[in-house]
Amino acid sequence: MAVLVVALVVTGLPTQASAAQGPVYEIDQAQVDKTVADVEKETGQAVLSGEIAGAAWIAQIPEKWNGDLVIYAHGYRGEGTELTVDPPPAYQFLTDAGYAWAASSYRRNSYDPGIGVIDTKNITRKMQQMLRGMGDLDKTYLTGFSMGGHVTAAAIEKYPHLYDGAMPACGVMGDVELFDYFLDYNVGAAAIAGLAPDYEYPDLDWTNTTVPDIREALSSSPNGEWAGGFPQIFGLPSPLTEAGQAFKDFVEIGSGGERVTFDTAWNYWHGLPVDPDNPEPSGNFFFNLGEGDGTIANRGGIVSQNSDMSYLDEYGFDIDDDVVRITAAKRVRNAKGNKPAPIIEGKPSIPVLSIHTTGDLFVPIEMQQVYAREVLDNGRGDLLVQRAIRDVGHCTFTGPELVQSYLDLFAWVETGVKPAGEDLIGDISSPNLGCDFTIGTTPADGSFFRGALEPCPEESS
Numbered sequence: 001m002a003v004l005v006v007a008l009v010v011t012g013l014p015t016q017a018s019a020a021q022g023p024v025y026e027i028d029q030a031q032v033d034k035t036v037a038d039v040e041k042e043t044g045q046a047v048l049s050g051e052i053a054g055a056a057w058i059a060q061i062p063e064k065w066n067g068d069l070v071i072y073a074h075g076y077r078g079e080g081t082e083l084t085v086d087p088p089p090a091y092q093f094l095t096d097a098g099y100a101w102a103a104s105s106y107r108r109n110s111y112d113p114g115i116g117v118i119d120t121k122n123i124t125r126k127m128q129q130m131l132r133g134m135g136d137l138d139k140t141y142l143t144g145f146s147m148g149g150h151v152t153a154a155a156i157e158k159y160p161h162l163y164d165g166a167m168p169a170c171g172v173m174g175d176v177e178l179f180d181y182f183l184d185y186n187v188g189a190a191a192i193a194g195l196a197p198d199y200e201y202p203d204l205d206w207t208n209t210t211v212p213d214i215r216e217a218l219s220s221s222p223n224g225e226w227a228g229g230f231p232q233i234f235g236l237p238s239p240l241t242e243a244g245q246a247f248k249d250f251v252e253i254g255s256g257g258e259r260v261t262f263d264t265a266w267n268y269w270h271g272l273p274v275d276p277d278n279p280e281p282s283g284n285f286f287f288n289l290g291e292g293d294g295t296i297a298n299r300g301g302i303v304s305q306n307s308d309m310s311y312l313d314e315y316g317f318d319i320d321d322d323v324v325r326i327t328a329a330k331r332v333r334n335a336k337g338n339k340p341a342p343i344i345e346g347k348p349s350i351p352v353l354s355i356h357t358t359g360d361l362f363v364p365i366e367m368q369q370v371y372a373r374e375v376l377d378n379g380r381g382d383l384l385v386q387r388a389i390r391d392v393g394h395c396t397f398t399g400p401e402l403v404q405s406y407l408d409l410f411a412w413v414e415t416g417v418k419p420a421g422e423d424l425i426g427d428i429s430s431p432n433l434g435c436d437f438t439i440g441t442t443p444a445d446g447s448f449f450r451g452a453l454e455p456c457p458e459e460s461s
Helices: 003-011 029-043 091-096 113-134 147-158 177-192 211-218 242-254 262-270 311-315 366-377 399-415
Strands: 048-052 055-060 069-073 100-104 140-145 165-169 352-357 384-389
Touching: 029 048, 029 055, 029 091, 048 113, 055 113, 069 113, 069 147, 091 100, 091 399, 100 113, 113 140, 113 147, 140 147, 140 399, 147 165, 147 352, 165 399, 177 211, 177 242, 177 311, 177 366, 211 242, 242 262, 242 311, 352 366, 352 399, 366 384, 384 399
Parallel strands: 069 100, 069 140, 140 165, 165 352, 352 384
Antiparallel strands: 048 055, 055 100
16 A cells, blocks of 8 residues: 555645646546456456446456445546546455445546545445345445545535445545645744745745745755655654754644654655656655645635634644735635535444554544544544554555454444544544554555554563
8 A cells, every 4th residue: 555655746746736627537448447457367256347427437246245335435646637446455355255346436536525426426326226136235335545535424424325334544534624734834834934924825836936945944954855754764863953843843733743653754754755757855745735826626716724723722833923824715615515625524324434544644643633523523423433553654554454444344334333443532642552453563564664663562562
């Protein structure tokens, strides 16, 4: 699963790029055919494929089908115009265990979970109709990764009768608040760097106009890996200035709070290359997310907002008079249904088991905290189990972690017995965070940096 991070970097980040007339999308039939062939070779069983409303789909019904169905909602696929489709993670386990599964490409790329909800509904209904014609369809599950987690949480609220259980993984469970986090990173960096709040933001040329001044104040090495990188994971001193260290603390708070693995996560994410033509890391991964006009999915209207934010209350940083204030378009913040970023209300009516890595700074564990608060506020805490996995990557779960999550969700739905989880809302600074659910701690597991993380207490004794 570590390749997801590389794919995000190479295909382009979900920057809030310029809104314009939408592109024309085409199914990459060669990719679909290759995926079908690869899955058939891996499982030794036939794979179905087709198209619904401009979206490609693939599916597999095991020869020894157990009566259940798993639908997979994929994550962000970049800004290209070719539509691709992949099987769900750990699909081999699903097939071997007798679960039918299906996945859609969606009819559009970009950060557009709203269209993902529709196309996921379409393939769900098609598969349910097909399977009911073959026998007794029992349970239908929905799982989604990254943006697909946003799709999953929104879909089970919009179409509650289609699904019996859900497993969002590394999901954008805080919907548009992810873009608020990107905003906070960028304007927070400027404020802590001492810049007056008279710069342009959003800015189509942000990394060239303002970011150099930010880096100059936050780092003793502003022209290199200004924040640190992979060498710092293995012991080299940090280049951060006192202001830079304060900004690092700011990001830790905004991404979920003080926790194990954050130091490694900081260096990991700031050590990633962001230019596919240049393998050298620039440290600009998150600054690049601030570049654009503030819109998503080729639709008008700024998505992020901090006009109502108290940085003193939320972050403990007295910078409220020093940040540029942004107000989002109401039609984006109140998006329902088919809009690019549907608002998740935290009202599941089915069991939801979510997993998230502790050090993901791209879609941070704070997303789980937002969702959990909403679910609890709506009196539905009995339907939510959340688990942390000790890793620094995005969606970098091991196969056994995914299989265990599937098994526990399936058992919960079948028996009504709620599985174990973790309280991710409050203080997550415990050294035991994620220890009960992390399976695989060697350098070969997950993001390949697990061997550099703090060991769980029982492992170090």
